[in-house]
Amino acid sequence: MPQLLEDELFPSTPGKFKMERGHTMNRQFHRCFASTSTMFLWALFLIALTASYLSFQSFVDSGSRYFSASWGGIQWEKQVRNSAQIHRSGGMAVLVTGAAGFVGTHVSLALKKRGDGVVGIDNFNSYYDPSLKRARKSLLNNHGILVVEGDVNDGRLLAKLFDAVAFTHVMHLAAQAGVRYAMENPQSYVQSNIAGLVTLLEVCKSANPQPAIVWASSSSVYGLNEKVPFSESDRTDQPASLYAATKKAGEEITHTYNHIYGLSITGLRFFTVYGPWGRPDMAYFSFTRNILQGKSITVYRGKNQVDLARDFTYIDDIVKGCLGSLDTAKRSTGSGGKKRGPAQYRIFNLGNTSPVTVPELVNILERHLKVKAKRNIVDMPGNGDVPFTHANISYAQREFGYKPTTDLQTGLKKFVRWYLSYYGYSSKIVN
Numbered sequence: 001m002p003q004l005l006e007d008e009l010f011p012s013t014p015g016k017f018k019m020e021r022g023h024t025m026n027r028q029f030h031r032c033f034a035s036t037s038t039m040f041l042w043a044l045f046l047i048a049l050t051a052s053y054l055s056f057q058s059f060v061d062s063g064s065r066y067f068s069a070s071w072g073g074i075q076w077e078k079q080v081r082n083s084a085q086i087h088r089s090g091g092m093a094v095l096v097t098g099a100a101g102f103v104g105t106h107v108s109l110a111l112k113k114r115g116d117g118v119v120g121i122d123n124f125n126s127y128y129d130p131s132l133k134r135a136r137k138s139l140l141n142n143h144g145i146l147v148v149e150g151d152v153n154d155g156r157l158l159a160k161l162f163d164a165v166a167f168t169h170v171m172h173l174a175a176q177a178g179v180r181y182a183m184e185n186p187q188s189y190v191q192s193n194i195a196g197l198v199t200l201l202e203v204c205k206s207a208n209p210q211p212a213i214v215w216a217s218s219s220s221v222y223g224l225n226e227k228v229p230f231s232e233s234d235r236t237d238q239p240a241s242l243y244a245a246t247k248k249a250g251e252e253i254t255h256t257y258n259h260i261y262g263l264s265i266t267g268l269r270f271f272t273v274y275g276p277w278g279r280p281d282m283a284y285f286s287f288t289r290n291i292l293q294g295k296s297i298t299v300y301r302g303k304n305q306v307d308l309a310r311d312f313t314y315i316d317d318i319v320k321g322c323l324g325s326l327d328t329a330k331r332s333t334g335s336g337g338k339k340r341g342p343a344q345y346r347i348f349n350l351g352n353t354s355p356v357t358v359p360e361l362v363n364i365l366e367r368h369l370k371v372k373a374k375r376n377i378v379d380m381p382g383n384g385d386v387p388f389t390h391a392n393i394s395y396a397q398r399e400f401g402y403k404p405t406t407d408l409q410t411g412l413k414k415f416v417r418w419y420l421s422y423y424g425y426s427s428k429i430v431n
């Protein structure tokens with residue numbers, strides 16, 4: 001019986017010759033074979049188990065990467081496309097870099113309000129209080145604008161955004177701003193204003209269709225130029241700060257991409273932009289804060305005791321200039337990295353055309369805040385400042401009817417109103 005069972009379990013091949021001794025050997029062989037194959041089966045089982053564990057682990061890993069990343073995924077792409085949806089005929093789909101920045105926020109809102117599609121990107125760095133950037137982001141979110149948290153140096157992210165949306169325009173405002181900070185952290189200027197710009201241009205040049213690009217240069221490119229007012233054709237080869245030098249480099253770099261790849265480029269030289277939701281590192285903002293807190297302010301004075309002056313430009317005028325530039329930007333001529341013909345290349349001054357001295361700026365703030373400033377007047381340190389700026393805006397006026405309408409007195413009143421309400425002061429202070 002046992003033998004039968006054994007034979008059943010290990011049936012001999014038909015016609016196989018069997019002997020008694022051979023039978024015993026056969027049994028030992030079978031026993032041995034049985035244990036080897038059991039081990040083999042176990043080994044197989046363990047290998048399979050390990051393999052499935054490892055593949056499950058890698059699935060979990062990639063899954064968690066997929067879901068925990070601040071970008072990527074089907075849901076994310078859907079949000080990007082929703083935000084880029086155009087709600088007017090002939091409208092544009094605009095990628096706004098630096099969207100949680102001062103100018104970026106205002107431009108994004110203006111575009112969205114008139115029915116254009118807007119997707120923002122911002123790295124929320126800590127150059128100044130990131131909570132202000134977060135508050136601007138909330139404002140944008142409330143208007144249906146998605147702000148992706150990411151850096152313009154992240155080419156994969158930018159490419160992914162272009163995969164999701166065929167942006168018609170890029171409004172490139174992400175930058176390391178501030179003239180004097182360049183002495184403290186020079187690398188951040190190279191990283192944002194040069195490396196980041198090139199990464200963005202690389203993605204734009206390869207996109208199909210290529211977008212038209214409007215980007216923020218700066219009045220600081222005029223550097224030590226003494227001819228006033230500053231015209232776009234004036235020399236810009238004497239920068240006084242690394243900030244100015246990186247913006248000037250940006251103008252040359254964008255020209256290269258225009259020339260080689262047919263990207264449509266418009267550079268905007270902003271002149272000391274101010275207003276609600278502004279930048280805390282700028283003089284009008286930090287003066288307001290210090291005056292209200294009873295702290296002294298440092299007012300720089302130029303050579304021979306001449307007051308410094310700026311062509312302070314109100315944010316709403318700048319927004320009109322940005323939208324005018326976007327509206328008149330011609331299409332890029334290339335596609336997928338190949339130029340098909342010459343493309344538009346423009347540079348505009350966006351200023352106010354009426355410079356005001358820094359002491360006069362302080363006078364206006366004192367009137368609006370009804371507080372006397374404690375002025376500490378010092379000679380301008382050699383840290384990148386220029387003595388004055390003054391824009392000739394006739395080119396922008398000709399091309400798209402740019403006409404600033406807000407003087408410093410009016411603009412600062414609006415700024416102070418916003419400041420008091422945002423930081424929780426009594427609004428009775430302002431006239």
Ligand SMILES: O=C(O)[C@H]1O[C@H](OP(=O)(O)OP(=O)(O)OC[C@H]2O[C@@H](n3ccc(=O)[nH]c3=O)[C@H](O)[C@@H]2O)[C@H](O)[C@@H](O)[C@H]1O
Nearest residue numbers: 177178179218219220270271272282283298299300308385
């Ligand atoms: O047009 C631009 O392209 C640039 O504009 C802005 O630079 P600036 O014109 O230098 O503005 P801002 O710092 O407000 O100083 C204003 C005046 O106050 C003086 N100033 C400044 C600080 C201080 O403590 N005391 C002082 O007298 C100072 O000497 C100056 O005379 C942007 O910051 C810059 O990112 C860039 O966009």
